[in-house]
Amino acid sequence: MISKLDLDAESPVPLYRQLYDHFRASIESGKLENGSRLPATRELAGHLGLNRTTVAAAYELLENEGFLTGQVGRGSFVRSSRAPQSNEIDWNALLGPSQSRTPAPVSWNPATISFATSRPSEDLFPLEAFRLTCREVLNGKQLPAVLQLGSPGGYEPLRRYLLSRAAEQGLCQAGGELIVTSGCQQAFDLIARALLRPGDKVAVEDPVYPGLKNLFLSAGVELLGIPVGADGMDTEQLERVLVKNRPKLIVVTPNFQNPTGATMPLAARRATLRLAREHGAVLVESDIYGELTYSGEAIPSIRQLDETGGTILLRSFSKVAFPGLRVGWVMGPRPLVSRCCEIKQITDLHTDQLSQAVLLRFAESGRLDAHRKAIVSAGAERLSATLSGCREFLPPGTRFTRPTGGMNVWVRLPEPLDAGDLLPRAQRENVNYLPGRYFTVSRHEPGGMRLSFAGLTPARIREGIRTLGGVFSSELESARSRGMEPALAMV
């Protein structure tokens, strides 16, 4: 029914998803009839040379979407009710194939050490300061206005505060404006809707944040991946792509890029700005990690260097405060920000005002600064534990980046290790991470993987990397011993 040849281990599409797609197509086309039994996960995994967890993830997804029904002790059966009644909507046909490239859910286990999410640590949330801040907002005269319908541009006191902070930092050039967004993800969405049409080309870092890649791909945009080195996006490659492909937009993350953690030096920022201007490309600077500098001096943002005010800057409270409160903002030229306000209005009217008011008070009161100091200090320790863990525990030949801030380290395992294939083994040993395929634009590195360290204590970080080191080293050993088997004559 399915052979190894139907699956492509090199594809950026995860294997479980390929398997899901294969079965779904067979069910929808009628090749797999209603009520027919699928092989057991163990059996199919053996047949395809896959991990059982991969097969189980595919089955789970099929079941979640109603293509399969599981019967304890009997197996999984194609669901007859999927076939729509004559006058019912065929939802799967109507929706078309999923574009989603998000990781399969991993069953939650408190023992799991997860490097999979780039987010702050719950343990460091300053709960008392947060409660105090909320009480101040609740007792403030502004409360009725906070609870009432607001403006697409954002809660006006927060907008004014952010604009005055921006002016202090030389970010508020003539004609500059600001819109509050529901986090940075929405900022990217608004910019894409304002500026991009299907078929447009956008230069992005490669590897890049999956939320950016998925958004732009779903908008029908062609992504041009620019490699990221120790100094961030490679400006020589960028120039080549600008000349050859003429992208409309460049998205760059000068500080502690996700996933590599790389930071662009001043000269590279200037070069990027110059190149964008020379080639008439719009420059978007994503800077949600910029305030998490653990060592070295902060470098001016590209928008600070851009005296024309044309660079679009994205910032957010998510990484320095509370990601559950969705508040970010975009600073850019007035026409662009006006258009984003119009789109914001049809998208979700405006950003939640309770969170805007609470974060404004958190910032104004100085509590945000105090909290930032605490997480910068904790982040430095966690980064250091991550780097020392990588040095000590990962197999020889492993390379990894040396960020000076942010939340992520990018690891490249030595050949022939494949971080995607090894993930199920790591998960069985209660360690989770995101393999490179989620970040790949055009240069897939099978050994690439992201370690997001900010949510874990130094001790858990070292324990997790030690476990990963064990998995990777044993696999490397057996791969090498397999590699030494004499090649058989072809017959």
Place this chain on the structure above:
Amino acid sequence: MISKLDLDAESPVPLYRQLYDHFRASIESGKLENGSRLPATRELAGHLGLNRTTVAAAYELLENEGFLTGQVGRGSFVRSSRAPQSNEIDWNALLGPSQSRTPAPVSWNPATISFATSRPSEDLFPLEAFRLTCREVLNGKQLPAVLQLGSPGGYEPLRRYLLSRAAEQGLCQAGGELIVTSGCQQAFDLIARALLRPGDKVAVEDPVYPGLKNLFLSAGVELLGIPVGADGMDTEQLERVLVKNRPKLIVVTPNFQNPTGATMPLAARRATLRLAREHGAVLVESDIYGELTYSGEAIPSIRQLDETGGTILLRSFSKVAFPGLRVGWVMGPRPLVSRCCEIKQITDLHTDQLSQAVLLRFAESGRLDAHRKAIVSAGAERLSATLSGCREFLPPGTRFTRPTGGMNVWVRLPEPLDAGDLLPRAQRENVNYLPGRYFTVSRHEPGGMRLSFAGLTPARIREGIRTLGGVFSSELESARSRGMEPALAMV
């Protein structure tokens, strides 16, 4: 430079916007040179036979977008800096013309009686109950999880609560799922992104909520307006359109439709469901006013009537609680909701969790029900004041709807009155409303206008309608006396 002939009073594009478009085009094309002086607002208004506020609104927009610079005592000048430097981005060319059809901002005046926004009254917000609710959330064990990154589907305790309430109401058919959205506006956006492509056809009520119209138009969708009568969307017209135009989607508001306030009787709901199913159209039921029933029995929702579970139902806390907290939800078939979750993830990751947790507690504690009783009682009084005001003060020949709930009454002024042309006069007398053009799909009624009454006390409502009655009656009188002037011979 501009003549009356350049403007179209019949167009759904407001006059101030037409004026803006005209000047902007002239500036961009170079017809109006940098530094040239525009006529004073009073002068141009006289020349064009427009209200001065219309001209001022156009100038203000031009100034906001950087096309004009105003100099006190000297006038308004075309801005030389608009002409981009050779290597700067030409934002206006890049962004293309604005699609926005939102009302011009009216300068805020505490004396203004505004019927322009369909929102609850700030004065009725139960601030103590809200503070108590927040304190409970802040002191709860879940606080760190609330502040942490969440899930695209919504804050799980809120999702479970909404699903169990839905099950009690017979809304949770087999295969039904729920996603929490940032208000109903985002629900429409996610559904449009999941199901619609440019050129697709959608049947909507005519007149319709402007946020729906603007969203669908910006998605490149063709809108088919179905007239709304006293019994809501006209199902006979709907059938004709289904047969002739084969729309992919039907959006219907069975309870207290915005702007007409109309409610569909049970038979019309059943007919709509049957028609949608017969013609293979997806049915979206918007129900954000449903809980604001002031008289009569609640009628089952279409989703309750739909045993296949195919109807997509939209609800929200905005109208019954606090619109500044952006929390709504979509219930629908699992494949559609799954796809909406995928899109939600690339759109804004997830809805703000502080507001989700607070609204959950507000609902669970019974405080939402208590508040709803209070606003239903106040709403009934306000509706009654609106209807009696319309009867007493509006000129003979005026027709208006008789809703039994919700926040809006739809008024049709007698010919030849144009609610759009009369708005500046009403605004000068400190009364604001939205004229019909914002709601029109294809049947423009010049006399149509929406009175959103929920935010005003009965006394203010009567005062406002009395003022409107004065404006409209005097205009009607002078229009009729103009109409009686003898026609001159053509020479």
